[in-house]
Amino acid sequence: MLLAIDCGNTNTVFSIWDGEKFLCTLRTSTHHARTADAYFTWYSTLVKHYGIEADITDVIISSTVPRVVFNLRVFADRFFGCRPMVVGKPECLLPQAPRVDAGTQVGPDRLVNTAGAFDRHGGNLIVVDFGTATTFDVVGHDGAYEGGVIAPGVNLSLEALHMAAAALPHVDIAKPQRVVGTNTVACMQSGVFWGYVGLVREICTRIKAERDQQMMIVATGGLASLFQQTEALFDAFEEDLTMHGLTVIHRYNKENTPR
Numbered sequence: 001m002l003l004a005i006d007c008g009n010t011n012t013v014f015s016i017w018d019g020e021k022f023l024c025t026l027r028t029s030t031h032h033a034r035t036a037d038a039y040f041t042w043y044s045t046l047v048k049h050y051g052i053e054a055d056i057t058d059v060i061i062s063s064t065v066p067r068v069v070f071n072l073r074v075f076a077d078r079f080f081g082c083r084p085m086v087v088g089k090p091e092c093l094l095p096q097a098p099r100v101d102a103g104t105q106v107g108p109d110r111l112v113n114t115a116g117a118f119d120r121h122g123g124n125l126i127v128v129d130f131g132t133a134t135t136f137d138v139v140g141h142d143g144a145y146e147g148g149v150i151a152p153g154v155n156l157s158l159e160a161l162h163m164a165a166a167a168l169p170h171v172d173i174a175k176p177q178r179v180v181g182t183n184t185v186a187c188m189q190s191g192v193f194w195g196y197v198g199l200v201r202e203i204c205t206r207i208k209a210e211r212d213q214q215m216m217i218v219a220t221g222g223l224a225s226l227f228q229q230t231e232a233l234f235d236a237f238e239e240d241l242t243m244h245g246l247t248v249i250h251r252y253n254k255e256n257t258p259r
C-alpha cells in the first residue's frame with residue numbers, strides 16, 4: 001500500500017492508497033520541527049481509531065516546505081522500511097517535464113496537480129488550487145506544466161488586513177450577504193470574497209485569451225467549494241486532486257524505473 005503525503009505551507013495531509021481507493025485521509029498542521037516519532041504517534045493513533053489495516057510498502061512526498069522533508073524521510077525509513085519518492089527531486093520522474101524558464105523550481109504541489117488533472121481530463125487545463133497561496137497551473141496539450149499564476153491565498157489576504165491595520169479584526173472567510181457591508185467584518189469579507197471571484201474569473205479569462213484556446217478549469221483545495229457554490233467559476237471541483245496526482249506519479253515511477 002502507498003502512503004501519499006502532501007505537505008503545504010499550512011497543512012500536511014496523509015492518505016493511504018490501496019491501489020484502487022483512498023482508505024483514509026489524515027490532516028495535521030505543517031511544522032518543520034515535528035519529528036519522525038511524532039508523525040508516527042499521530043499517524044498510528046488515527047489509523048487504529050479508523051480500524052484500518054494498512055500495510056505500507058511505499059511512501060511518496062510532495063512538500064512546498066523543504067525543511068519538513070528530512071523528518072518525513074526518517075519517518076518512512078524507520079516505520080515502513082522504505083525510501084520515499086520525493087516529488088521535485090531528480091530521481092523522482094515526472095510523466096512530462098515542465099516547460100518553464102531554466103533554473104525555475106516549480107512548486108512540487110503544482111507538478112502533482114498537473115499530473116493528477118492530466119490523468120483525469122487530458123490536456124489544455126487550468127488547475128486552481130486554494131491553499132496558503134492560490135495557484136493557477138496551466139497544463140499543456142501533452143500534460144506538461146507550462147507555467148501559471150501565484151496569488152495570495154484567501155485566508156492570507158484576510159490575515160494580511162488584520163496584521164497591517166490596527167482596527168481590523170481576525171475574520172474567517174464567508175460569503176457576505178451583500179456587497180456593501182454595514183459592519184467591519186462584512187466589509188472585509190466582501191472585499192476578499194468578491195475580490196477573489198473577480199480575480200479567479202479575470203485570470204482564467206486572460207489565460208484562455210493569451211493561449212487563444214478553450215481550457216477546462218479544475219479547482220481543488222477546501223476553499224474552492226465556497227466559491228463554486230456561489231458562482232460557476234470552475235468546470236470541476238476535485239477535493240482529492242493532489243492526492244490523485246501523487247498516486248499517478250508513484251505509478252509512473254514504478255513503471256519506468258529499472259529495478
Ligand SMILES: Nc1ncnc2c1ncn2[C@@H]1O[C@H](COP(=O)(O)OP(=O)(O)O)[C@@H](O)[C@H]1O
Pocket residue numbers: 007008009010011012030130131132133153155221222223
Ligand atoms: N474547507 C475549508 N474551509 C475553511 N477554510 C479552509 C478549508 N480548507 C482549508 N482551509 C484553510 O485554507 C487555508 C489553506 O489551507 P490548505 O488548503 O491546507 O493549504 P496548504 O495546502 O497551503 O497547506 C488554511 O488557512 C486552512 O485553514
Ligand SMILES: CC(C)(COP(=O)(O)O)[C@@H](O)C(=O)NCCC(=O)O
Pocket residue numbers: 007008009010064105106107108109110130131132133134135150
Ligand atoms: C506557490 C506555493 C507557495 C503554493 O504553496 P501552498 O499554497 O500549497 O502551500 C508553492 O507551490 C511554491 O512554493 N512554489 C514555488 C514557486 C513556483 O511554483 O513557481
Ligand SMILES: [K+]
Pocket residue numbers: 109129130131132133134135
Ligand atoms: K496552492
